[in-house]
Amino acid sequence: MRPTLQTVADAVGVSRSTVSNAYSRPDQLSADLRDRILTAAAGLGYAGPDPTARSLRRRRAGAIGVLFTAKLSYAFTDPYAVQFLRGLASSAEQGRTGLLLLPLSMDDEEAAVAPVNDAVVDGFCVYCLPDWHPALAALEARGLPVVAGQKRPGSQASFVGIDEAAATRAAGEHLVALGHRRLAVVGEYFTVAQSTGPVTIKSPGDVAYYTDRERLRGYQEALAEGGVPWSSVATVNVARNGRAEGAAAAAYLLDRAPRPTAIAALSDILALGVLDAVRARGLRPGHDVSVVGFDDIPDATTEGLTTVHQPAAERGRRSGLLLLDPPTDPADRSVVLPTTLVVRATSGPAPS
Amino acid sequence: MRPTLQTVADAVGVSRSTVSNAYSRPDQLSADLRDRILTAAAGLGYAGPDPTARSLRRRRAGAIGVLFTAKLSYAFTDPYAVQFLRGLASSAEQGRTGLLLLPLSMDDEEAAVAPVNDAVVDGFCVYCLPDWHPALAALEARGLPVVAGQKRPGSQASFVGIDEAAATRAAGEHLVALGHRRLAVVGEYFTVAQSTGPVTIKSPGDVAYYTDRERLRGYQEALAEGGVPWSSVATVNVARNGRAEGAAAAAYLLDRAPRPTAIAALSDILALGVLDAVRARGLRPGHDVSVVGFDDIPDATTEGLTTVHQPAAERGRRSGLLLLDPPTDPADRSVVLPTTLVVRATSGPAPS
DNA sequence: CAGTGCCTCTGGATCGATACAGTACGCCGT
DNA sequence: ACGGCGTACTGTATCGATCCAGAGGCACTG
Missing domain, CATH: 1.10.260.40 (lambda repressor-like DNA-binding domains)
Incomplete structure (x- = not known):
């Protein structure tokens, strides 16, 4: 023994x-x-x-749980997620705490909440979950500190994030000011079905994912202000947040008439794919078609992508701090970090 | 309450x-x-x-610990590590188990072993640690199942890995057969000090990291067989496994006379950096200078890099399986996966 | 109607530690 | 000689569950 x-x-x-x-x-x-x-x-x-x-x-586990949808592989592949995790890891390390990665099933009701109920942790960090996901309720029930990057009515969770809508509103205003009137938006989580192709989004409010919903709302507002009705905006859903998927989505948009003069992608990875598709057709980004991304990952700089910068690592770091000792005052439990529109080479005046 | x-x-x-x-x-x-x-x-x-x-x-934690040296950020940045983690995550998921990422300090004696002693886990996966690291002893003491990618005399740990030396021996033989006689090797962990620059390695056996030691040994053997003495081989250490570092290391080699005709990097990331440096000098990879990598990450295909392919995800997956229920028979606790030399465009006959 | 077996539920022991009140004891000053 | 005090250590209760031997009830059998 x-x-x-x-x-x-x-x-x-x-x-x-x-x-x-x-x-x-x-x-x-x-x-x-x-x-x-x-x-x-x-x-x-x-x-x-x-x-x-x-x-x-001691009533302390020495770990915080990080919730991912389905495949963990995604987390390691997305540069934004990597940055976020780095930030989270840095404050975890400082607090002598490990990171417990927990995959949540999206289909199996059982496997969707079990990790939340079974994890030996001191708190949870919600990376990105759709509003309907059963784990969200399980999180509330468990009563541990929770930090999320999404707001949810009635939730006790802390919030560390950005003003998603304001960020895309700035991007949208930028495009409108450049004279763009025919626009398209590409994003990952518009539909439940994971497939790449055009979808109809009657209203941004219908989208189940917080970040995408808010980002769409920002674009909608900016465009509405510029006299561009939402119904005229083409929306394309992609199966996965990958460069190839972004290119495939752009193919739908570029090969139909009238071609949009600007394509807004809800992540840089997708935007880079859109750029690939634009170039593959002999079109010049920023002249024939403007492209805007979101996140400002390292490759965005290299490729001159106009995008919204958000402090990914800082989001992670602050999330960790809030989890390690949650402030008693609810007012201190919400952190909104700044974003900036970074105008580079892929956005320019609409072609006449 | x-x-x-x-x-x-x-x-x-x-x-x-x-x-x-x-x-x-x-x-x-x-x-x-x-x-x-x-x-x-x-x-x-x-x-x-x-x-x-x-x-x-129940005497079950529902998590396995993954040990990393220092910054977790590294794990998320290295494509090979990401693939490995994906594999590990897939079998963990299947076994209803989470992954607990544990950073190990390399300096502070206390922070180097504490995570091992304090982690609520059912087993540990050692990603890559130097032979002298105190955590290795702590792991033995804790008595939980351990899977490592490195062999250690007297250790109870399971092994899932490749024949590192055989892999580089094949690469070395390839270079020798192409007529190369002036060679150089670039790698990350030759010295304790984390700095980029030439180092003298009297014998591969002196290197503290298992993988690098074995890979060097493979090259040494292949070269010796081809009549190239180890003392004639230039070795460069890099501070970090990054593309820029690979380029910096190559700079030392390419700007001195006589220039090596072939450079072997111990990872693809480094090899890609070496390629950058080669091209920056107007030299043609595979003609003026041959470059060989290790790992066969996705970008290696894209860039036509000659390299050693190893099944990264499969290593992770098998590691997970062995941890989830360790076979009683020690013979079943060692898995050696196959590697293959993939010859692409960056290796060719030595220039005369 | 006693005997057998199944199903459902109970209660005490146990997992391996930490918290905290309490005891023993040496030392000091008066 | 004795109260007061600090240090070093002990013993019991507790954390929140699971395990397991066994009790009780009920149906079925001979």
Whole structure:
């Protein structure tokens, strides 16, 4: 049998508590006795207090759960997500806490909430979930601190994010000011079905994902102000947030008449794919077709993409801080970080 | 106070065990009573058995720890690591298990082992650690299943990996067969100091990292067989596994006389950087200078890089399987996956 | 009607630690 | 000699569940 505190205590001839103190509160016993205990423990092959038992008693798990939809692979592939995780990891590390990655099923009702109920963690970070996902209710029930990048009516969760709608409103105003009137939007989560192709979105409010809904709303507002009705805006859904998917989506838009003069993608990855498709047709980005992204990932700079910059790593870092010790005042539990429109080479005056 | 099993039991008028069974073993009680219990629990705001307490009793944490050196950011930036994690995540998911990412300090003795001792996990996956790292001893002491991609004398750990030396031996033989005699090797972990620049490696055996040591050994053997003494091989250490670093390392090699006719990088990322440097000098890869990588990441195909292919995702997947239920027979606890030399455009006959 | 077996539910022991009140003891001042 | 005080250590209660031997009820059998 593996040794426990008691095993060591018996071997040294002291009480269990004293052995515990030898590990957790060295100031509570003499240095001499502590040495004797640690030596005996090493001899017995005792590696220190059992983390699970300690967690139970201390009521601290030493980990925060990060919720992902379905495949974790996505998280590692998306540059924005990577930046976010880096930020989260940095504050976790500082708080002597690990990151527990939890995949949530999107179909199986059971596998969709089980990770939330079973995870040994001190709090949860919601990366991005649709409004209807059952895990959101499970999170509330569990009663642990939660930080989300999305707002949800009635939720106790902290918020760390940006004003998504204001960000795309700025981008939309930029396009309108350049004279664009025929626009299209490409994004990932417009429909539940994961397929690439044109979709009809009667109103941005219908979209189940917070970020996409808000970003669409921003574009809608900016365009409406510029006299462009939402019904004239083409919307294309993609199956996955990938460069090839962005190109495929753009193909739908570029090969039909009348061609849009500007395409707004809801992520940079997609926007880069759109650029590929534009160039593949011999069109010049920023002249024949303007392209705008979102996130400002490193490749956006390289490729001169006009996009909305958001502080990805900072979002992660602040999320971690809020989880590690949640402020009692609800007012302090909402952090809205600034975004900026970065105009580069892929946006220009609408062609006449 | 948060409700416990007992709270619910009292409310319904049954025993604690019965409430426990309602959640964990539904077949042990009547459907009717189970409904009443779950209803009462919902009414009390009881979200189900406490994961920590459950873990203690069941002796299962529902997570496996993944050990990283220092910054987690690295893990998310390296394409090979991402593939590996994807594989690991896929089998973890299947086994209803999460991934706990644990950063290990490389300097602070305390922070180097604490995560190993404190993590609530069922096993550990060692991604890549130097032989001297204190966490390795802590892992043995903890007595949990461990899977590593590196072999360590006297370790109980399972092994999932490749024959690193055989892989680079094949690459070395390829270069020798093409007539190369002046060679150089670029890698990340030759020295403890994290800086980019030439280093002297008297013997590959001196290198503290398993993979690099073995890969160097493979090159050494192939070259020795081809009559190229190790002492004539230039070695350059880089501070980080990045493309820019690869280019910087190549700069040292390309700007001195006599220029090596072939440069072997111990990762594709570095090799791509080397290619950048080669091209920046107006030299043609595969003609003036041959370049070989390792890993076969997606970009290697795109850029026509000659490299060693290794099944990254499969390594992760098999590691996960071995951790989830470790075979009793030690013979089954070692998996060596195949590698292949993929010859593309960046290697060619040595210039005369 | 006793005997057998199944189904449902109970209660105490247990997992491995930490918290905290309490005890033992040495040392000081008067 | 004795009260007061600080240090070093002990012992019991507790964290919140699961395990398991066994009790009670009920139907079925001979």
